[in-house]
Amino acid sequence: MTNLEICREHGSFMIKEKLAEIVARAFESACAEGKMGELKECPVPIQIERPKLAEHGDLACGVAMKLAAPLRSNPLKIAQTLAEHIGRDKEANGNRITSFAVAPPGFINFKLGSAWLNQSLSRILIEGADYGKLDMGRGKRVLVEYVSANPTGDLHIGHGRNAVFGSCLVNLLKFAGYEVEAEFYINDAGEQILQLGRCAYALYRRLQGVEVEYPTEGYPEEYLSEFVAPIVEREGQAFLSLSEEEGAVKLADLTMAEIIEHQKKLLAKLHVEFDRWYSERALHKRDQVKQVLEEFLKHGFSYENEGALWLKTTELGDERDRVLRKSSGATTYLANDSAYHLDKYRRGYDLMVNVWGADHHGQVPGLKGAMKALGEDPERLEVVLTQIVNLSRDGQIVRMSKRMGTVVMLGEVMDEVGVDAVRYYLAESSPQNSINFDLELAKKTSRENPAFYIQYAHARCCAILRKALEPSQGQEGQLPAPVTESQWQSFLQEYKTDPDVFESIFADSSEEVVQHQKALIRRLELFPEEVREAVETRQPGRLARYAFELANELQKFYEVSRVITDQLSVTKARLGLILATKQVLSNALGIIGVSAPERM
RNA sequence: GUGCCCGUAGCUCAGCUGGAUAGAGCGUCGGUCUCCGAAGCCGAAGGUCUCGAGUUCGAAUCUCGACGGGCACGCCA
Known part of the structure; x- marks a missing residue:
C-alpha cells in the first residue's frame, strides 16, 4: 500500500503522504506535457523515505530510479524533470518545503519547512491518548491465544516471552482499531494431568509422613511441593484414606487449581490479562472432540488403519498423515486441538492469532490442514512462533532443563530485574529470533537499561x-x-x-x-x-x-x-x-x- | 537423513516488500554540570553484514549452493 492510499483510507495527516501527493502531482503534470514517454500513470508506488544521512535532507523520494526501467531513461534525468514540476506546485512552498534537490543516483531530496511539523504537533495535542490510533482494524474481530501453558508447573522465562509478546500484540491490535479478545487455553485434560495427580498424591502422602515411593516418571518433587504444601495445610489428612487412583484424581484437580491460580497471579503482575480461560475439559464435556471426528469423517478426510483413526493431512499440505484417535480409544492432541480451533472458527473471528513456542512449529501444518479439511479457511489462522530465550549467568549459557534443575522461573527474573525491564527486554526483540537474557547483566545494568x-x-x-x-x-x-x-x-x-x-x-x-x-x-x-x-x-x-x-x-x-x-x-x-x-x-x-x- | 528458523561491531540486538558512506545499546577510551532532572549529552575506537556464485544500474536485503547454530520430525502432550 502506498502512502497515498493510506492517506486516503484513513484520512489522516502524515507528512510523507502530503509529500507523496506533491510528487504524484508533479508526475501527472509532467505526463500531461508528454515528458514521461508513453506512460499515462505512475506504474510504481511513490514512496517517501528518510535519508540515512542528515546532509541529504529530511525526506527523499527514489521514484525516479524505479521509473528508469519502464521509461528506459536515466534516473537522474527523470528526477530533474519531476523536480522541475514540483517547483511549479503551489503546495510545495517555503513553509512546507524549504528546499529540494536532485542527487545521484536519482533521489529527490527535500528539506522540510515548519508548517507541516507545526500542524502535526497540534494534531498530537488534539488527539492526546488517541494519537497514533488507526482504523485499519475497524469492524474486525480478532482472537489472540497466547501463553496457554500446561497447568502442571510454574512459568519459566520462555512463557514470559510468549506472554509479553502476546499481550503487546493484543494492545497493538486494539490500538489499531481491531476488536480483540485474549484467550488462554488450559490443557486440563489427558495423560499429563493424571501423571500430575500421581506425583501430587505421592507427595501429599509423603508430606504427611507416609512412606511411599515417588513416581520416577513425571514432575520432580521440588517443583511440585510449593503447590501441594498449601493443600496439605488446608485439607490435612482428608485424602489419606483414598485409593491411589482416587487420590491421584483428587490431587490432580486440587494441584492444578493451585498452579493455575499461581500462573494467573504471576501473569497479572506482568500486566498480562485474558478475557477468557478456555478449558480443554469443557471441550470434552460438550462432546466437541467427538463431534469434530465426525466432521472429519463427513468431509471424507479420515480413515481407520490398524485400529487407529487417521487424518489425511498428506492431502492437505502436511508431510504425512496424523493420528486422530489412538487404538486405545483416546484422542490425540491434534484431535483435541482441531475441536478447539473449530470452536474458534465457529465463533466468527476475522482473524485468529496463536502465539506458540517455536518448539511446536511442527504442529502448524497439521492444524492448518485439519482446518482445511473442515472446510475452513486456514488463512484466517496465523501462528506466530516465539523462539527460545537463552538464559545466561556470568556469560555462561544455561540450557533450561527441569531435570538438571537449571530452570529459572519467570517470577525470579521479574523479582530480579523488575516488571518494566522484563517487559521491555522481552517485547523489544522480533519473536522469530532467539534471544539471550543474561541475568547478571540485567541486574547490573538495571539503572541504564x-x-x-x-x-x-x-x-x-x-x-x-x-x-x-x-x-x-x-x-x-x-x-x-x-x-x-x-x-x-x-x-x-x-x-x-x-x-x-x-x-x-x-x-x-x-x-x-x-x-x-x-x-x-x-x-x-x-x-x-x-x-x-x-x-x-x-x-x-x-x-x-x-x-x-x-x-x-x-x-x-x-x-x-x-x-x-x-x-x-x-x-x-x-x-x-x-x-x-x-x-x-x-x-x-x-x-x-x-x-x-x-x-x- | 528430511523440514522450519537463524548467522550483522568484543557482547546483546535493529535494519531484510532491493537504493546514497550498514545502525543502536552494553562494554572500552576521552570530553562535558555557576543554567528546566548529568539516571543526561558529545566524541573516538571497533565491520570481508559466515562463505561462494547468480539476478540487478545497484544486494546485509532476492535466488541457489556450502558451512555453522537452534528446533521439530510418536497411536506424547
Whole structure:
C-alpha cells in the first residue's frame, strides 16, 4: 500500500503522504506535457523515505530510479524533470518545503519547512491518548491465544516471552482499531494431568509422613511441593484414606487449581490479562472432540488403519498423515486441538492469532490442514512462533532443563530485574529470533537499561512541565511559577487551534539546533506510521524501539534548547512540544505495557 | 537423513516488500554540570553484514549452493 492510499483510507495527516501527493502531482503534470514517454500513470508506488544521512535532507523520494526501467531513461534525468514540476506546485512552498534537490543516483531530496511539523504537533495535542490510533482494524474481530501453558508447573522465562509478546500484540491490535479478545487455553485434560495427580498424591502422602515411593516418571518433587504444601495445610489428612487412583484424581484437580491460580497471579503482575480461560475439559464435556471426528469423517478426510483413526493431512499440505484417535480409544492432541480451533472458527473471528513456542512449529501444518479439511479457511489462522530465550549467568549459557534443575522461573527474573525491564527486554526483540537474557547483566545494568531510559525521558518531560507550572523555592523565598494557570489554559487552547504558535520553537536557534528540534517533531509525527508497520508485520516490538529513539531525540533536543525562557512565546511553543512528547512516549509505552512514571 | 528458523561491531540486538558512506545499546577510551532532572549529552575506537556464485544500474536485503547454530520430525502432550 502506498502512502497515498493510506492517506486516503484513513484520512489522516502524515507528512510523507502530503509529500507523496506533491510528487504524484508533479508526475501527472509532467505526463500531461508528454515528458514521461508513453506512460499515462505512475506504474510504481511513490514512496517517501528518510535519508540515512542528515546532509541529504529530511525526506527523499527514489521514484525516479524505479521509473528508469519502464521509461528506459536515466534516473537522474527523470528526477530533474519531476523536480522541475514540483517547483511549479503551489503546495510545495517555503513553509512546507524549504528546499529540494536532485542527487545521484536519482533521489529527490527535500528539506522540510515548519508548517507541516507545526500542524502535526497540534494534531498530537488534539488527539492526546488517541494519537497514533488507526482504523485499519475497524469492524474486525480478532482472537489472540497466547501463553496457554500446561497447568502442571510454574512459568519459566520462555512463557514470559510468549506472554509479553502476546499481550503487546493484543494492545497493538486494539490500538489499531481491531476488536480483540485474549484467550488462554488450559490443557486440563489427558495423560499429563493424571501423571500430575500421581506425583501430587505421592507427595501429599509423603508430606504427611507416609512412606511411599515417588513416581520416577513425571514432575520432580521440588517443583511440585510449593503447590501441594498449601493443600496439605488446608485439607490435612482428608485424602489419606483414598485409593491411589482416587487420590491421584483428587490431587490432580486440587494441584492444578493451585498452579493455575499461581500462573494467573504471576501473569497479572506482568500486566498480562485474558478475557477468557478456555478449558480443554469443557471441550470434552460438550462432546466437541467427538463431534469434530465426525466432521472429519463427513468431509471424507479420515480413515481407520490398524485400529487407529487417521487424518489425511498428506492431502492437505502436511508431510504425512496424523493420528486422530489412538487404538486405545483416546484422542490425540491434534484431535483435541482441531475441536478447539473449530470452536474458534465457529465463533466468527476475522482473524485468529496463536502465539506458540517455536518448539511446536511442527504442529502448524497439521492444524492448518485439519482446518482445511473442515472446510475452513486456514488463512484466517496465523501462528506466530516465539523462539527460545537463552538464559545466561556470568556469560555462561544455561540450557533450561527441569531435570538438571537449571530452570529459572519467570517470577525470579521479574523479582530480579523488575516488571518494566522484563517487559521491555522481552517485547523489544522480533519473536522469530532467539534471544539471550543474561541475568547478571540485567541486574547490573538495571539503572541504564532502555526501559529505564525511556521512562526517564517521560519523567523529565513531566519535570519540565512541573517546573513551568509550579512555584519554586529560590534563595529569596518562594518564586512564582513561570507560567500562570490561566496562561496555561490559554496555551492548551492555542496548541489545538493555532499550529503557528509552534513556530517559536525555532526562535533564536542556530541551524544545528533547529535540526535537533525538527528531528524531535519528525519522530513524533512518525508514530502512526510506526504503529501501522508494527501491525502489518505483527511486531509490537518495533514500538519499543521507536520509544527508545523518541526518548533519545528528546534528550538531544533538551541539551540544546531551553524550554522555560524569558520569552513567553518561546516558552509556550516549547512547552507544547514537551507536552506532545510526553503524550507520545506514554502512548508507545502503553502498547508495550511499560509504565510511564511522572517522577522517578 | 528430511523440514522450519537463524548467522550483522568484543557482547546483546535493529535494519531484510532491493537504493546514497550498514545502525543502536552494553562494554572500552576521552570530553562535558555557576543554567528546566548529568539516571543526561558529545566524541573516538571497533565491520570481508559466515562463505561462494547468480539476478540487478545497484544486494546485509532476492535466488541457489556450502558451512555453522537452534528446533521439530510418536497411536506424547
